[in-house]
Amino acid sequence: MTPKDILKETAQPKIAKGKQKKQKKITALGIIFTIVLAIVIILLGERIIFDLNRVANPIVSESSYGVSSYKSGYSYERSGLSQSRIYYPTTQKADYLMYKLLIHSAFIIPIFLLTFLLYYMFNVKKRQPNWFVVMYGYLVFAFWMLFHLLIELMIVINYQFPNSAIYIILGILAVIFTALTVFMQKKVIHKNNS
Numbered sequence: 001m002t003p004k005d006i007l008k009e010t011a012q013p014k015i016a017k018g019k020q021k022k023q024k025k026i027t028a029l030g031i032i033f034t035i036v037l038a039i040v041i042i043l044l045g046e047r048i049i050f051d052l053n054r055v056a057n058p059i060v061s062e063s064s065y066g067v068s069s070y071k072s073g074y075s076y077e078r079s080g081l082s083q084s085r086i087y088y089p090t091t092q093k094a095d096y097l098m099y100k101l102l103i104h105s106a107f108i109i110p111i112f113l114l115t116f117l118l119y120y121m122f123n124v125k126k127r128q129p130n131w132f133v134v135m136y137g138y139l140v141f142a143f144w145m146l147f148h149l150l151i152e153l154m155i156v157i158n159y160q161f162p163n164s165a166i167y168i169i170l171g172i173l174a175v176i177f178t179a180l181t182v183f184m185q186k187k188v189i190h191k192n193n194s
Contacts, residue, residue, distance in 0.1 A: 030133045037137035042144050043081060045111070049104050049148070050079045054086050056103050059096040062087045097156045104152060108145045115142035 054060060061074065075090045088096045115138050122131040154168050 026133050034133050034137040038140040041141040047081050052103050053100050057099045059088045059092050060086050101152050101156050108149045112142045112146050
């Protein structure tokens with residue numbers, strides 16, 4: 001009687017690594033629509049935060065549409081999407097910028113958190129293939145709004161503390177290059193392990 005090789009009988013054949021991963025099917029038209037969606041909601045978000053500032057900022061003395069009249073002692077901010085302007089007293093610029101930052105934060109931070117919650121629900125937890133590509137459009141919007149808020153924060157800090165600009169710029173560069181280095185190293189390690 002010859003001994004049987006139990007390992008050959010019970011071992012499962014290995015599946016190729018390429019076949020194990022599920023391919024997410026994204027159409028070219030879906031990508032184009034997502035890019036258009038991202039642009040549309042970014043423009044909508046920019047207009048919403050401008051109008052929120054115009055309506056809710058207590059320092060704003062007057063707003064006008066299409067009027068380019070000069071007002072002594074007043075500064076103005078113009079919408080990038082229309083000819084609408086917001087006038088505020090130049091002597092109260094610091095207060096205006098602080099209120100503007102608070103109003104925009106009250107809108108942008110909840111939108112950013114809600115978008116991440118939706119991304120987690122649709123793409124990570126439930127794996128909804130129909131919502132996969134759409135969520136990237138909303139993520140681009142959320143990150144754009146967060147980036148907009150960070151720029152406004154830097155403007156307020158720079159206005160309040162003019163010498164702090166160099167620290168802000170160097171800090172942002174350090175964060176960017178740290179993230180890029182980690183990302184590139186992760187890609188190299190992943191490529192070498194494949």
